[in-house]
Amino acid sequence: MTKLIYELSRPGKRTYIPVKKENISSKFPHELLPSKFIRKKKAYLPEVSELEVVRHFTNISQLNVGVDTNFYPLGSCTMKYNPKISEYITQDSQFKDIHPYYPEKFSQGALEILYETASYLEKISGMDKVTFQPAAGAHGELTSLLVIRAYHTANGNPRKKVIVPDSAHGTNPASSALAGYEVIEVRSNEKGMVDCDHLRELMDEDVAAIMLTNPNTLGIFEQNIKKIADLAHEYGALLHYDGANLNAILGRVRPGDMGFDTIQFNLHKTFATPHGGGGPGSGPIGVKSHLVKFLPVPHVEKKKGGAYFLNYDYPESIGKVRAFYGNFLVVLKAYIYLRILGERGIFETSAGAVLNANYLLGLIKDKFDLPYNERYMHEFVVSTKRYKDKGIKALDVAKRLIDYGFHPPTIYFPLIVKEDLMIEPTETEDREVIEAFADALNSIAEEIDKDPDLLKEAPHVTPVGRLDEVWAAKHLILRYEKTEN
Amino acid sequence: MELRDGLLYSKEHEWLKVEGDEGICGVTDYAQDSLGDVVYAELPEVGKKIKQMEPFMVLESVKATSDVYAPVSGEIIEVNEKLQDSPELVNSDPYGEGWLVKIKLENKDELNNLMDKEAYAKFLEEEEK
Numbered sequence: 001m002t003k004l005i006y007e008l009s010r011p012g013k014r015t016y017i018p019v020k021k022e023n024i025s026s027k028f029p030h031e032l033l034p035s036k037f038i039r040k041k042k043a044y045l046p047e048v049s050e051l052e053v054v055r056h057f058t059n060i061s062q063l064n065v066g067v068d069t070n071f072y073p074l075g076s077c078t079m080k081y082n083p084k085i086s087e088y089i090t091q092d093s094q095f096k097d098i099h100p101y102y103p104e105k106f107s108q109g110a111l112e113i114l115y116e117t118a119s120y121l122e123k124i125s126g127m128d129k130v131t132f133q134p135a136a137g138a139h140g141e142l143t144s145l146l147v148i149r150a151y152h153t154a155n156g157n158p159r160k161k162v163i164v165p166d167s168a169h170g171t172n173p174a175s176s177a178l179a180g181y182e183v184i185e186v187r188s189n190e191k192g193m194v195d196c197d198h199l200r201e202l203m204d205e206d207v208a209a210i211m212l213t214n215p216n217t218l219g220i221f222e223q224n225i226k227k228i229a230d231l232a233h234e235y236g237a238l239l240h241y242d243g244a245n246l247n248a249i250l251g252r253v254r255p256g257d258m259g260f261d262t263i264q265f266n267l268h269k270t271f272a273t274p275h276g277g278g279g280p281g282s283g284p285i286g287v288k289s290h291l292v293k294f295l296p297v298p299h300v301e302k303k304k305g306g307a308y309f310l311n312y313d314y315p316e317s318i319g320k321v322r323a324f325y326g327n328f329l330v331v332l333k334a335y336i337y338l339r340i341l342g343e344r345g346i347f348e349t350s351a352g353a354v355l356n357a358n359y360l361l362g363l364i365k366d367k368f369d370l371p372y373n374e375r376y377m378h379e380f381v382v383s384t385k386r387y388k389d390k391g392i393k394a395l396d397v398a399k400r401l402i403d404y405g406f407h408p409p410t411i412y413f414p415l416i417v418k419e420d421l422m423i424e425p426t427e428t429e430d431r432e433v434i435e436a437f438a439d440a441l442n443s444i445a446e447e448i449d450k451d452p453d454l455l456k457e458a459p460h461v462t463p464v465g466r467l468d469e470v471w472a473a474k475h476l477i478l479r480y481e482k483t484e485n
Numbered sequence: 486m487e488l489r490d491g492l493l494y495s496k497e498h499e500w501l502k503v504e505g506d507e508g509i510c511g512v513t514d515y516a517q518d519s520l521g522d523v524v525y526a527e528l529p530e531v532g533k534k535i536k537q538m539e540p541f542m543v544l545e546s547v548k549a550t551s552d553v554y555a556p557v558s559g560e561i562i563e564v565n566e567k568l569q570d571s572p573e574l575v576n577s578d579p580y581g582e583g584w585l586v587k588i589k590l591e592n593k594d595e596l597n598n599l600m601d602k603e604a605y606a607k608f609l610e611e612e613e614k
Contacts (some may be wrong), residue, residue, distance in 0.1 A: 395521075412548040418519065469547040470573065473524040 002063065003465070004306070005056050006480050009046035015053055021304035028114035044482060046064065063463060065407050071433050075379045075410035075422030076217055078247045078269035083340070086273070086333035091187065095332055100324040104309050111308035114300045114325060117335040118284075124346065125241075125263050128254020132326030133296045138171040138262030138399060139321065140283030141242065143296065146318045147180035147262060147287060148209045148238050148269030150294040154316065158209035159237075165194050167414040168219060169244055172211045179210055189418055192218045196227055203235050213242035215249070216416040217422070218372060219357065219379035229259025238262065238291075246270045247426070251347035262287045271334035282330040297323050316475035352427030353378040356434055360425050363438035371417045379424035381417050387445075390452045394419040397444055399466060402459035404440035486609065487514040489580050493596060494605035497538070497554040501599060510556055511584040512544070512575060515609055520546040523575040526568040528610065529586065533561045537595050541583065544575065551587065552553070557595045563587035 024433065030038050048056070072079040090096065098110055118130040134140040145162065152159045162176035163184045173183040184202055189195040193216070210232050215221045224227065241255040241263040247270045255263050263316045267273045267282040275281065287295060297317045298310035310325070341349065354377050361370075361380045368382035384394045398408035398421065410422040425434055447454050459465065492500040500515035502509045519525070525545040535541040540552030541561075564586050567574060574583035590596075600608060 412521070415549055415551075470522040470524050473547060476573075 002056075002059055004480055005046045005053070006044075006482065008052055011047055013049050013052070015048065017052040024468070026112075031231075034178070056207065070405060071425075071429060071437055072407040072408050073409045073425045073437065074407065075381070075413070075424045076213075076244050076424055077275070077410070078244075078266070078271050078424060079275070079407075080247070080269075080426040081428035082272050082274050082333075082434075083337065085259065085340070086336045089336055090332050095329060097279040098328075100328075102197070104307075108227075108308055110328060111300050111310070113332055113335050115302060117331050117338070118300065119337075120209070120285060120338050121284060123245075124254065125243075125265070125286045126254030127263055128256075129292045130284050130286040130290040131295050132282065132284045132301065132328075132331050133320065133322050134264065134280035134283040134285060135322050135327065137244065137264060137266040137269075138175055140266075140285045141171055141175035141240070142178055143318070144240050144262040144264055144284075144285045144287075145175055145181065145209065146321070147285070147291055147294045148240065149179055149181075150316065150318050151238065151291055152184055152208055153291065154294075155236075160206040162208055163199065163202055163210045163237075164374060165216065165237065167192070167216050168211065169213065169217060169242060172444060173243060176211070176239045184211050186476065188216075190372075191374055192216070192220045192416075193222050193224065194228060196224050196231070203231060203237070205235055207232075207235055207237040209238045209240050211240045211242055212260075213245045214255070215243070215245050215377040215379075217376075218370060218381050218417070218430050219248070219376040219422075219424075220244075221248075221377055222372045225258045233259070237409075240264075244269060245378065248350055250344070250350040250353075252350050256286075256288065261291060267330055267334040272337045273330045273333040275292045278429075280327045280330055282327045282334070284326065284331075290319060294318055300325065328407050332359040349427050350378070353425075355427040356427060356429060357423070359431070360434050360438055363435065364441045367442050368421070371420070378426075379422060380424045381414070381420045384415055384419045384421065387448050387452075390448055390454055392448050392452055394421055396452075396455040396458065397421065397441075398446050400447070400455045400458040401440060403461050404444070405427060406437055406440060486518065486600050488606055490602055491558065492580070493601065494608075495554060495556040495599055496539075496608065499554060499556045501556040501588075501596075503596065504582070506590050506593070507562065508557060508559070508588045508590055509584050510588055511579055512585050513605075514552060514579050517576045517579045517583070520544060520551060520575075521548040522546055523572045526565075526572045526575065526585070528564040528566075529561050531561050531564060534551035535559060535561065535588065537598065544572075555588070556599060557588060557590055557592075559588040559591040561586050562589045576595060 036317050067079050067081055098107060114132060135144045160182055161184050162181040163186050164172040166185050166189060187195040187198045212222060214225055216230060219481050229239050238261040239259055242266040243263050263286045265284045268275045268350045274284060293314055293316045296319060297312045297314050300308060301311045302308055309360040357376060357378050357380055361376060362477055369385045371381060371383055384392060384397050387428045394411045398411045401408045413422055492502050494500050494513060498510055500514045521596050523544050523546045527543040529542045535555040535558060537558045538554055541555045542553045544551050545552055565584050
């Protein structure tokens, strides 16, 4: 195992860091800060040489697995390639070094990018107004629900419940609870879609919203979406679109046209900006016109003369959900992505995503169980149920995939399918990669017959073998503590 | 999958052992196997009133967090404190040391909504199809 940098530390070792003289204060901390902010004990920092620092972090970086190193078909996460041109452009100091407190007249370019990207997302989603304030997808869900709550409150009653499908992303019930709503689960039917009869039973005037993703987490398009939207609106409830699976319908059909009132996008999924570890996420939300006045402030707007400005004049706004205007550089990356693709490219993106998923499914479907025999879109769910007698679970197949050089897909989700693998290849993978992954899965299926222990003990090629997840979950160690010896 | 005589079973895979007007409740072997390794049991408070077929506590496994449904209505009169430190007992001994709560039954007629061993075995077969 790699040592922690603290474990490499030896007293007196130093690294030279070149710093411009004018950036260093000649004063001591206690001359600059009130005494309560001055630390009593010396900070415990590792003492290492420059070469050790370089080796340490280079070695750690080589242990990492990401889209840049491996195929990463994590279902519902849309792990598509993040084009390097976006990184290149955002490193320009004209973008990188601007400050949110710059006066509007010096930030026109940045405001234009926010304004234009919002207008693209509005067009893609069929919504009337988009804000970039939420910091990530789940935050976008919460913000949407707060907007929905504000809407109902303005109508005299905030209402009590939010309905989510039993196949929903875990963030849906979590966001609902955080927004102060009771979570009600609607069943899926035998086709893996929302059971409309059950939904009708659950509907009443206390329902504030229904949250759906379409296609759902099984990768199946909710064919009754219009019926569901009508049912929601009949009771005065609003319909929220969880944008996790937007990649499947990009440029083809718009949530706004399906009857959704709010949507949260995940720029780090659909619009090729990095996921969490690679820089902050971004979870913009879009709403229909009747909800615009409740959105967080400020709105980026355009004056008649063409100048962009920040409009705080929305007295019914839910306020701010985050400092400033969103993760600007992430929005910029999404903007670059959209500009490179253009309308035609966006239209082809969803086709590629759906084609790749269905091609892959076709290559492996003889060796795995298909819980729903429906038309899949950008992702699909297969089960390893038939291998249960051999003692093999989805987890074992996932771990064995690592030996083949692939990041495992999502497993054990959605919760309504047992022993499942949820696979989303995305459009950015070549046919050769899809085929190699299918070969790996089919070959693993053969291994189950010949030598199931090979799977149970996997992975074999990683720096550490099968991790004890129970122990890890129960003995959470989040920081290094120096042990004296 | 192990099933035991003398227990009543619910469709949500809880078992209930009735003793007088009290019942000991746990999850079945099938449930613990589907849950995977349990890492945390969020036990209810003693005195909590519960309603048949409504969630009353949560088991968290390495795979997911799952509701446990009340097999009968009543009041929680005891919880298995051992699970605080050793939630894995739910996996290793679901019908014994891994019991969850003791319930004071409110309405014995509700027991008719539960299954005996044979009926539950049949129910599991259907589930597995």
